[in-house]
Structure formats: C-alpha cells, structure tokens
Amino acid sequence: MSSVIASRRYASALLSAAEEGQFLEEATEALNNIKETLDHSRDLAHALRSPLINGDKKKHILEAIFGESAGEKVMIFLMLLAQKKRAGQIPEIVNEFHKLLDERNGVVNVDVKSAVKLSDEQAKELVNKLASYTGKKVRAKMSLQEDLLGGVTVKIGDTIIDGSVSHQLQMMKQSLMAGKM
Numbered sequence: 001m002s003s004v005i006a007s008r009r010y011a012s013a014l015l016s017a018a019e020e021g022q023f024l025e026e027a028t029e030a031l032n033n034i035k036e037t038l039d040h041s042r043d044l045a046h047a048l049r050s051p052l053i054n055g056d057k058k059k060h061i062l063e064a065i066f067g068e069s070a071g072e073k074v075m076i077f078l079m080l081l082a083q084k085k086r087a088g089q090i091p092e093i094v095n096e097f098h099k100l101l102d103e104r105n106g107v108v109n110v111d112v113k114s115a116v117k118l119s120d121e122q123a124k125e126l127v128n129k130l131a132s133y134t135g136k137k138v139r140a141k142m143s144l145q146e147d148l149l150g151g152v153t154v155k156i157g158d159t160i161i162d163g164s165v166s167h168q169l170q171m172m173k174q175s176l177m178a179g180k181m
Contacts, residue, residue, distance in 0.1 A: 004092070008096045014027065031074070110130055112152055
C-alpha cells in the first residue's frame, strides 16, 4: 500500500474517532504541535523514519516527547502508528488529517501569485470571487512572483487560473506564430 493511501486512511480513522469521541479540537491542536515539533527537529523526524530503530523504541521516543502535551487519545493513536511501523509517516498523516478536516468544513486552499502586492481590499475581493466560484470558504495563500509582469495566477487544487500578463503575451505569441492574427 502506498504511503499516501496509508496516510489518508490513518488520518481518516483519527478524524472519525475524534468526531465521534468529541475530541476533535484537542486532536487538531495536538497534531499541529506534533507537526511543528517534527518540522523543527530533523533528528526526531529522521529517527521516526529510520528502519534501524524498532517500534518499541519509537513508542518510547514519542511518549517522552509528546506524552504530556498530546493528550491520552492522540497518544494512543501515536502508539498505534509506532506499532504498525508508520511513525515515520506522522507528518504526512497530519497533512492528510488537515485536508480531510478542510473537506468536511467546506474549506478550499488556494495559492495566489501576483506580480505586485495586492492591497487588502483587492485580496478580499479576490477571495470573495473565488469563494463564489468554488462554492466553498477560501483560505488563500498570497505570494509575489514578479516575472508575471502583471495580473495574478490562482491555483485551486489541480486547477490553475492564469490571468497574468506574461501568460497573455505567451498566448499572443503562439497565435502570431501560427498565423492566426
């Protein structure tokens, strides 16, 4: 089974258990802290991925680091991951957990790249238009990409909406080269 499929299954199981057991907020906060810790500790992430360290040792590592902060139910989940030799996938499982939570809450993540920094009003208007386009709440990540020359590109999942000047110039060039203008 691929690691992406496994990560999604474990994340889905945790999300379902957290909703049924009414500890979703606690689990989400604990998973955020775990992910942040793993992002800032390359040695810990490497140890959890290492096939040379057995599951029992990984359980002790996880318990020593997250035992106090993660909460009893999330710790049970982490122990299960270590037992099933999936401790190295904790970052991917956390990412999948957040994706599933966003899907259930009707939130879509959008990457917006613009040639110039958008004003707060422009960003808000763009987010509102994207929300009406997708029919979901939009969580936008704004960034600058000066080589666009002007305009914006928007990535929603696998869909890219390219309204940049550089794209328009490229399309015009292709039309001229094909003799269509």
